[in-house]
Amino acid sequence: MKRTSARLADGREIIYFDALDSAPDRRIEDTRDLGPVSTASEIRYDAALDEWVAIASHRQGRTHLPPTDECPLCPSRGDHRTEVPADDYDVVVFENRFPSFSSGAVPLDPAPVQHELFARRPGVGRCEVVCFTSDHDSPISTLPPEHVRLVVEAWVDRTCELSLLPHVEQVFCFENRGEEIGVTLGHPHGQIYAYPFVTPRTRRMLDSARLHRERTWRNLFADLLAAELADGSRIVATSEHWVAFVPAAARWPVEVHVYPRRQVPDLPALHEAERDDFARIYLEVLGAMDNLYGLPLPYISAWHQAPVRIDRELAYLHLEVFSVKRAANKLKYLAGSESGMGVFINDVTPEQAAQALRAAAKPA
Ligand SMILES: [Zn+2]
Secondary structure, three states, X not given: OEEEEEEOOOOOEEEEEEOOOOOOOOOOOOOOOOOOOOOEOEEEEEOOOOEEEEEOHHHHHOOOOOOHHHOOOOEOEOOEOOOEOOOOXXXXXXXXXXXXXXXXXXXXXOOOOOOHHHOEEEOEOEEEEEEOOOOOOOOHHHOOHHHHHHHHXXXXXXXXXXXXXXXXXXXXXXXXXXXXXXXXXXXXXXXXEEEOOOOHHHHHHHHHHHHHHHHHOOOHHXXXXXXXXXXXXXXXXXXXXXXEEOOOOOOOOEEEEEEEOOOOOOHHHOOHHHHHHHHHHHHHHHHHHHHHOOOOOOEEEEEEOOOOOOOOOOOOOEEEEEXXXXXXXXXXXXXHHHHHHOOOOOOOOHHHHHHHHHHHHOOX
């Protein structure tokens, strides 16, 4: 693998990950005339829920579903200058031009906070875009395992680097796929958020893990994985180093969690064989999801990594992939119970979902 870092016309960083060590040196020149990046964003404290909310109003103006020949994530060719000033690439990562978090974040409102219950801070952190491939029409589920492995390498690299930034407390690698999920660009890509706080969901999971350890002296997630393996009814796929299963209390009609068999805090802690093996099991899981209704499935794929500074020994790296699609032509909406109260109602039993995915994983 060969890594090349450079700057775009407006100063944002771009990093190329080329599969071959022997790839020719990249000469990068972004000739676009870009205005400065908008970095006005802040986080506001919700005292009722003890959570931070990010407010970044400039995101309203971001590019929304452009036609393919105007895709900003395709390579730059001819007169079409894109976010990637190169005529081809394998995997490329760059800072988002419409970031919710950025290293130079400035507050939306420079006035001092008027009341202690209205705490707010600049949205310091970083948001990056990961282009999985230069081919606009090849979603990650169709890429060869060696290429998915290169994407893993990019996630590892970014997790290491972003963890070193001051103020960053958690690095979140994820992919939103499909217009049903609200994706604004059709090109195969994911994102990385480096948050200036530990996210509420992670905090809650770690609190559960802490209680479990106090009661049992064991790791909660390792016990969950062992229990799923012993039960077997919700296992979707297994490999030498990974296990994919539908969790017993799945919230979504399609939901698969992918755990390494060994407890590690984050992606950089995976060894080579585990990284290779992940590419294979992930393609198997995504293939099963696409076969389920015979249509590319809209999904969210979310890496759960340990926070940068705290509770790393309680955390257990894993991936959660889930979809809003409950039948070929039906979407699950987050309605009253889910959005109002945080109580999910799932119309599909997790055991049925696992069985359907196992069947879909096998080519017809
Ligand atoms: Zn494209």
